[in-house]
Every structure is written in structure tokens, then in C-alpha cells.
Amino acid sequence: MTAAPAAVGILAGGGPLPARVAEAAHAAGLAVFIIGFEGFAEPDVLAPWPHEYVRLGAAGRMLALLREHRCTELVLIGPIRRPSLRSLCPDAEGARILARLGKALFAGDDGLLAALVRILGEEGFCVRGAHEFLSHSIAQPGVLGRFTPDAQAMADIRHGVRVVQALGRLDIGQGCVVQNGVVLAVEAMEGTDAMLARAGTCQQPGEGGVLVKLLKPGQEKRADMPTIGPQTLHNAHAAGLRGIAFEAGNTLLTDRDACEAEAERLGLFLIAIDPEVCLGSTP
Amino acid sequence: MTAAPAAVGILAGGGPLPARVAEAAHAAGLAVFIIGFEGFAEPDVLAPWPHEYVRLGAAGRMLALLREHRCTELVLIGPIRRPSLRSLCPDAEGARILARLGKALFAGDDGLLAALVRILGEEGFCVRGAHEFLSHSIAQPGVLGRFTPDAQAMADIRHGVRVVQALGRLDIGQGCVVQNGVVLAVEAMEGTDAMLARAGTCQQPGEGGVLVKLLKPGQEKRADMPTIGPQTLHNAHAAGLRGIAFEAGNTLLTDRDACEAEAERLGLFLIAIDPEVCLGSTP
Numbered sequence: 001m002t003a004a005p006a007a008v009g010i011l012a013g014g015g016p017l018p019a020r021v022a023e024a025a026h027a028a029g030l031a032v033f034i035i036g037f038e039g040f041a042e043p044d045v046l047a048p049w050p051h052e053y054v055r056l057g058a059a060g061r062m063l064a065l066l067r068e069h070r071c072t073e074l075v076l077i078g079p080i081r082r083p084s085l086r087s088l089c090p091d092a093e094g095a096r097i098l099a100r101l102g103k104a105l106f107a108g109d110d111g112l113l114a115a116l117v118r119i120l121g122e123e124g125f126c127v128r129g130a131h132e133f134l135s136h137s138i139a140q141p142g143v144l145g146r147f148t149p150d151a152q153a154m155a156d157i158r159h160g161v162r163v164v165q166a167l168g169r170l171d172i173g174q175g176c177v178v179q180n181g182v183v184l185a186v187e188a189m190e191g192t193d194a195m196l197a198r199a200g201t202c203q204q205p206g207e208g209g210v211l212v213k214l215l216k217p218g219q220e221k222r223a224d225m226p227t228i229g230p231q232t233l234h235n236a237h238a239a240g241l242r243g244i245a246f247e248a249g250n251t252l253l254t255d256r257d258a259c260e261a262e263a264e265r266l267g268l269f270l271i272a273i274d275p276e277v278c279l280g281s282t283p
Numbered sequence: 284m285t286a287a288p289a290a291v292g293i294l295a296g297g298g299p300l301p302a303r304v305a306e307a308a309h310a311a312g313l314a315v316f317i318i319g320f321e322g323f324a325e326p327d328v329l330a331p332w333p334h335e336y337v338r339l340g341a342a343g344r345m346l347a348l349l350r351e352h353r354c355t356e357l358v359l360i361g362p363i364r365r366p367s368l369r370s371l372c373p374d375a376e377g378a379r380i381l382a383r384l385g386k387a388l389f390a391g392d393d394g395l396l397a398a399l400v401r402i403l404g405e406e407g408f409c410v411r412g413a414h415e416f417l418s419h420s421i422a423q424p425g426v427l428g429r430f431t432p433d434a435q436a437m438a439d440i441r442h443g444v445r446v447v448q449a450l451g452r453l454d455i456g457q458g459c460v461v462q463n464g465v466v467l468a469v470e471a472m473e474g475t476d477a478m479l480a481r482a483g484t485c486q487q488p489g490e491g492g493v494l495v496k497l498l499k500p501g502q503e504k505r506a507d508m509p510t511i512g513p514q515t516l517h518n519a520h521a522a523g524l525r526g527i528a529f530e531a532g533n534t535l536l537t538d539r540d541a542c543e544a545e546a547e548r549l550g551l552f553l554i555a556i557d558p559e560v561c562l563g564s565t566p
Binding site for chain 2: 162163166167169170171172173176182183184185186187188189190194198199201202
């Protein structure tokens, strides 16, 4: 009897990307096992693949399942909200991991997720980034779709890059909305969709603004990469924006074709930028 | 017939502070004339004083009234929302002033207000800061009321100071909410009350957070000083916060006694800080 081959373990939050990673791993000839986090992972997305559901706090069960299914490589993918400690109800292994997380629990999202990746590494797993599997979902620098930012929009994008970089150095959010030089809204704990809704209520007269989303400096890409999906485009349009600028190579498009189609339909630009090139391009 | 003596002209937005400035000027033996901005100034506040109402866009009428009432010194006080250009309906003088504002209209709130103060100066008026009249409403460094921040709250205050200073250098907002090292919310165009409501929905387990409000570097104090009133305390408490830190010497308390009483009643700390001393105090 031969041992089953090693598998890719997918720790799945919400949205369609866990299935995309599974498809990519399967296409590369790898076995797949998905652990869906209860309350976040979507049953329709997981259904076609070998999977189990686990509470976020049940780290012992999660590690046992991963070992039982011979997962050597792990991918964390799909949004989960930062849980409250009260709601975690950790199992025995979960309590030990919480203790190992220690101060990182209070060190901002980045510190927490980076510590989780480190602990999974210490447990003997190799944590890979979802972007290593999803090359089609990562854009190279340039415009996607038919619409391009004009000079005013480019100036707003540059200002937004400066703002998000300053925020990122303080481990705050990943995005902001700028309209004609005025920063309408800045993202912290509430997330991009709530920020977009607020920006809509703060709109100024004149041409619409732009959403700028970037990776934070030092952000753990294997745990929490910025994502953009058709819903982001829909919300940006509803907030009166003219387009979205995001970081080339460091943003997951949950459904690239649908994003491009939605941008075309709504008349939005969608541009992947290199922040440093962007800042260096004009005064 | 002797010429009427020079008067202090008060350009009044919302809230009770225009009357406080009028009282202080009157107590100093100065005549007072208030221009209330329609839709912002509160009739009960203006009623005891000589006053007229003027649309924000009616700059010609405003300047004529100020000259007719021999106002040589001006004070801008009380919140107005940044108007949309469409809603301004400028009169002839208003249109000329809009043209003189030019790019400052799109230069962020600070740029706009600083340009307004400059133009009023060019028109021959001496623009004074409300804080020059309201010494009782400006706190010296220290705690107001009975409650003091503990070590965790002081650490959150220091982190908040770093965040707001970084934001301020980019002309964004004046405040943020920090809880146990995590930045829950950052203020941009939406204002402090909306930010507090959002911070309430993003609360984390553990001790409550703090609101930090500071003057922006280079902010025109004569046009837009941060203010705190009993409602701010009420909203901070509703958002689960433990207290408020604000900039000593650079924050107007709309009603100092009511603020202290409300802090006592709600169990909140209220501390006036010198940001540089605060950052230098401990690692």
C-alpha cells in the first residue's frame, strides 16, 4: 500500500477564490483538501472539493485534519472578519496557539496574520501565497478594460498612493478615496465597502473621485492580500467614483473577467499601478 | 456727530460658540455684529445680538454689512459644512471671491479656509482667532474632571497622536480612534461624529478605546479649530470609548463646564495634551 501523495491544504474564508486556488492546484497535478471556516466559507464554493468545516477557534481539529489529509503546503484565502476573542471558543490546541500569538493579538491585523503564518510554519507546514497559484488573478501594471484615467484622475491616484503609504506605515487599512485632491475617506477597520459607502455621502461637485488600494508595507501577502471583485466596482460606481487604482502584482482580482466586464459596463477605469513608478511619473 | 466705534464682526456657523465670542467681546468693551450663515447659524444663539442672516455665497452682501456696521476685526466661528459649488449661488462679489480662491477650492479644507482668511485680510479686515476671545474654552495640558487615562489608554493616545500627525501632514481630518493598539477608525471628510459611530461598530474585546483629536500641522486656527462639546462625549461613550485626548491650547470646548459634567457622569476621561510632550513621555 503506497502512502497517499502530499496535498495542498486550503484554509478558506468567504468568496470564490478558495475554489480558484483548488482548480489551479488540481490543474498542476496536486491533491487538494479544503478547510472551510464556519460562517465565512461558502458551501457552493467548497462543494466540488474534498472539504470539512471547522470553527475558527478549533485549531486542534484543524491541524489534525490537515495532517490526516497529508497537507504539506497551506494556502490561506478568502476574507474572514477579525473574530472577537469571546466568540472564538478555542479548543485546547486553539488556546495554546492564542497563547503563542500573545501580544500579536493586539498588534493590528498585519501583526496578527503574520504571527499566524509563522505559527503554521513552526507546526511544519509550508504556507504559500494564493497569488502563487492564481497568476491570472494578478494584474501586471497597466489598464484593464477600455477606460483610462485622465490627468486629474492620475493626480488623485498619486495623492491616494501617498496617503495609503502613510497609513500603511502605521498598519492602518489599505485604501482611501480621493476626489480632485480632497481625501474623502480613509479605510481603517471597517473595510473597503463601508469606506466606499461613506465616500458616496461625502462627494464633492466636479469630476468623480478614485479608489486607491495598495498592499501595506511589510504586509504578509500569504495571509491577507488586497482583493477586488465585481462588487467593489459596483460599490465604487455607486459612490460616484470614476475608477479604481490597485497595486500591480499585489492585488487579487476575485474574478478578473467579470471585473473587466463590470468596468466596461459601468464606464469605470481599472488600473494596476506600481506605486513607486506612479509617484515618480510626474510632480 | 461722532462716528460709531469699531466693532467685532462675527461670521457665525452652527452651535453656541458665536454667542460666547459675542459675550467675551462685549465684556471687553467692544461692539459686536453677527453675520449668521443661513442654514448653519442658530437663531436662538444669535437673537440677543445685533445680527443679520446671509447666504454663504452672498459675499457682496456680507462685506457690505460688515463695512456698514464698522467691523474692523472679524472672527469665524461655528461649524459650516463645505458647501457644494452648485448650492453656493454666488452674488457678483461672491463670484469674484470664488475666482480669487481659484485652485484653493480644490486644495482640501485647510487650503480653502486659509485662502478665505487671506482674502478677508486683503479686503482690509483683521481676522482674529476665536480662541483669542475664549480663553475659558481653551484647556491647558492636564486632565479635566475626575477620570484619568491608565497606562494602556496613554499608549493608545500616543499611537493616536502618531496617526493623526501623519494624517495631518496630508491634510486629512483631525482625529482617529485607537483601541489597545488597533486603529479602529480614521477621520476624513465625514467628521468626528460619523467616525465615532463607525468606531462603535468596529469595537474589539477588552478595554475601550480612545478618541484623539489634534490640530493639523499648518492648520489655520483662525478658521477651523477643532471643537469638543458634550455631544462629542456622549458619542464617544456610545462607541464604547474610555476617553478623549485633545490638543491643549488648540481645541475649543463648546461648553467647558458641561463637558466636564458629562465626562463625570459617563465615567470618561478628558485630557488636554501637548502632542510632542506626549510622544516624548515614554517609549
